[in-house]
Amino acid sequence: MKVSSDIKAFMGRLGHEFARPELLLRALTHSSISTPTRPDNQRLEFLGDRVLGLTMAEALFRADKAASEGQLAPRFNALVRKEACADVARQIDLGAVLKLGRSEMLTGGRRKEALLGDAMEAVIAAVYLDAGFEAARDLVLRLWGKRIDSVEEDARDAKTALQEWAQARGQQPPRYDTISREGPDHAPVFTIAARLESGESAEARAGSKRLAEQAAAKALLARMESKE
Known part of the structure; x- marks a missing residue:
């Protein structure tokens, strides 16, 4: 061939x-x-x-x-x-x-x-x-x-890790809100906010909703853990 x-x-x-x-x-x-x-x-x-x-x-x-x-x-x-x-x-x-x-x-x-x-x-x-x-x-x-x-010692999915953190403290699962969608259809950029029942939140931008949600969850989890 x-x-x-x-x-x-x-x-x-x-x-x-x-x-x-x-x-x-x-x-x-x-x-x-x-x-x-x-x-x-x-x-x-x-x-x-x-x-x-x-x-x-x-x-x-x-x-x-x-x-x-x-x-x-x-x-x-x-x-x-x-x-x-x-x-x-x-x-x-x-x-x-x-x-x-x-x-x-x-x-x-x-x-x-x-x-x-x-x-x-x-x-x-x-x-x-x-x-x-x-x-x-x-x-x-x-x-x-x-x-x-x-590979990280604890390579858990960030959304799963944040949900486990919230539930361990008696909170509801985190919510993910789409703040904006920018750019052309073939190369969109999403801004997503991860929010906890307590009112804490973090935003992240990425080329897909899934990646933006993961990044927002990771940022929020890091912030909450740093306060403990």
């Missing part, structure tokens, strides 16, 4: 030369451009998520032999969540080779967190099918690199 120069360059950034490059092309194909003869990457995303999960679970299990399940679980979640996958995708400029339909192209699909994260998982599955689990595991460990060693 003839491979284009941009795909060859991506293989170089990825660090894996495909014996079956059609697997990589499928991993890079979004549903917005798929056809009956050109399937999208959703099935590969499903498989890649499991390969990534097993790799990370094993790496964390081996890295800290004294850690409890309660300590390992949040670290695991921090490393496999969509934001982490999208961050790795940006590291290797995966967005440049995504195969997208016109609508996704016009709305900035190459930069969207969800699309990048899904495609990264699909690429992991493509490597797994092309060369086996060891090759996929080595790829993940290399690309995630220092993220594994530096």
Whole structure:
């Protein structure tokens, strides 16, 4: 199969030369451009998520032999969540080779967190099918690199951590309000306020509601803990 120069360059950034490059092309194909003869990457995303999960679970299990399940679980979640996958995708400029339909192209699909994260998982599955689990595991460990060693001791989801803090003090769960939405449709910026029943609040800005809520929760939790 003839491979284009941009795909060859991506293989170089990825660090894996495909014996079956059609697997990589499928991993890079979004549903917005798929056809009956050109399937999208959703099935590969499903498989890649499991390969990534097993790799990370094993790496964390081996890295800290004294850690409890309660300590390992949040670290695991921090490393496999969509934001982490999208961050790795940006590291290797995966967005440049995504195969997208016109609508996704016009709305900035190459930069969207969800699309990048899904495609990264699909690429992991493509490597797994092309060369086996060891090759996929080595790829993940290399690309995630220092993220594994530096994952926070307590990497709980910030919204969950803030909710637990509030409930432990007899308060209702935090509320998240959208203060503003700015910028074009393909690159919006959200300002979100996290509010506690006690009246304390903190705001944060990000390119998605989810990220802005997380950042606001983290800021508010840090403020409340500093007062104790």
